[in-house]
Amino acid sequence: MISPRTAKKIILGSAPRRAVTKVSLEAAFMRVSARDVRARVDGPEFDRATMDGFAIRSSDTAVIPAVLKCTQAIPAGHIPKKSLKKGECAKVATGAMLPGGADSVVMKEEAEFLLSGPVTLRRRIAPYENIAFRAQDLKKGGIVLRKGDILNAAKIGLLSSQGAKDVAVYRAPRVAILSTGDEIAEPGEKKKKGQVWNASASMLKFAVRRWRLAPDYLGIARDDPGQIFKKIRQGLKSDIFIITGAVSIGDLDLVPGALKRSGAAVGFHKVAIRPGKPLLFAVKRGCLIFGLPGNPVSSLVSFLLFVAPLINSMLGYRKGDLIEKGFLAKGVYNKSDRLSLFPGILKYKGGRIIVRPVKYSGSADLAAVSGADVLFMVDKHKDLSKGSAVEFFRISV
Template sequence: MLRESPYPMVSVSEATALIMAHVQPLRSEEIDALTALGRVLASDVVSPEDIPDVPKSAMDGYALRAADGLAPRRIVGELTAGGTATVAIAPGEATRIMTGAPMPIGADAMIPVELTEERDGMLYIQRELKPGDYVHSVGQDVRRGQMVLAAGTALGAAEIGLLATLGITRIAAYRQPRVAVLATGDEVVEPGSERPGGAVRDSNRYALMAAIREAGCIPISLGIARDDIDVQRQAILQGLDQADVLITSGGVSMGTRDLIKPLLAELGTVHFGRIAFKPGKPTTFATIGDKLVFGLPGYPVSSLVSFEVFVRPALRALQGDATPFRPQIEVTLAEPVRPSPDRPEYQRIIVRYQEGRLLAVTTGSQSSSRLLSLRGANGLLLVPAGETTYPAGSTLPALLTGQLLL
């Protein structure tokens, strides 16, 4: 008699909805704004001042009165961006001025040096000006009271530069999730250990911890738990005690030594135990108290693809990221793609922008054990289940997981 899983098969969209329904951003904390790369803002940032705070020269040249027209001006001084000299401009006068220097009293325009000629202390200009020409006005870049960064924004170099410009050195950011990773299986050994015949090195735990760091979280290694229910129970409880999220690798299929699902059901609530999804059908999601637990398959590709599709968005949402999901794009197939007959498949692809379109090439064999299929991949092609091959030139949706190639 065939053994059947007690868990109904859910769709990718159902699985995603079940996970996200249990995700709430973690509490916020005050941190140093200038070293907050990758952190997510927990509150809006409002500018405390105008930028610039006074009218400033947009270029190197001369500050003057526009009403003087094309008449020559007498040069009465020089202003630099960091200088302290003060000059007042009367009719028929001009002053040299450098980029970023405050405009002098009486001047309402400036002219770039390349549109001028200076002889014997007099300035000759080649075109008439209007008030405000080549001048950065007060609040032109940022206005006092303007919201410059919204809660949920992930901070990059430009955002940190903006905070520094405004003199904001402390911000409220969501706490980074601590994510514990447990490998399971009697056949699994550390990468640096001697490998007995038939054993496998633990690539999943280290690949997952790298992916966790990339997602902005703090990984915690729980090591390898052998196929013993008491050992694995203790390891799960240890992970839950240290972390906000627990990820296990292996032990979620239908074998007699696959112990993770029964343990999660014993300790908490299993929300789904199978997904109509390839690779990664046995991917499992549970909650134990207020902690999230993901049971990922043991095959390396299944583990990482399942992490990318289901776990990473949850980790980004825990950090308060307003856009936790990878961008979805339409790609053109550079070669025929064969679907899986029974489940939608997320095939590993390399996406390039070529001849005005996004062109996708698969990474070769899509076997769940072939980690090479993820090397260099910057996308996951969403291939619906079916029997008909998609010919070259067809378009399909894809998740962009890395930098777009040109």
């Protein structure tokens, strides 16, 4: 049995080198950029108005009131017909290209004008009012996106403004999930006496979708060596293969044997953690295999502590870990000889994160965990008092 720290080190050390792929901007949201991207054009590409109004030569307002002749109207997206001469102005829309000779824009509200006829200005206008100049935000060849940046809505918008239709990101891992055991039935099915509905698979499928991945669910393999082996061979086509149940040392815990038969190399089996002790990790030709305990809370703990950091790492997120720190609202005693995790609810008080433990009966108590915000960690045989610092990770994966 190894420590959680050692287990995580083995897992992350087994991850393959990140592969790079191009995806459309439509599919790029919250992915991680794999390369620097440089500007194809200046931003903006031309001097433009930032207000609806009139483009003028500021020198024409040296004497007030100034009466100017409006010689053209320039909507956004259109090219000026001619440059301004002395005593002339042009009606412009927000975003419109400025005509030659113009060095300022007067807001529509500050001008006196009729539908046709002269435009009267009653204050001196300084140069460069209400103008966005070419390349003032971004120069051609400048960095638009850096390697490692997360593609949020603003960054995708910036790429779109540069005419990009796709972007290089780290390839998303293919994830497969397999449930095992005669004792489970799929939700919606009629279950036999003694069976329970399969909570772990549903929970893990949606946990994986946090990264906008679409896991391949392989269904339930019954307690039959041949059936489990067949399903495992199918799952080995993925990059990350998650198996729930049948990983301990009981007579029907058939997964370890089936993995060895398939040629997978077991990295470790059993971690000093509660819940989640039976966790198994193996590798077969680039497929990283997790054998998670069958109890739902044990599966969730194992996923959050060990699978989630791997997915983060493979997708290129700089922060592979999901662990945060807070302070206990009341004391907790861990009588176990293993690092233990307990559900808690978060509160914020005086700028501090407070973790309030909730009533919890063990690794099958999904009701308690579903009503909690976090799982917090307490070292073996540790008696923590109110106000003690604890590490936790959020359940809302």
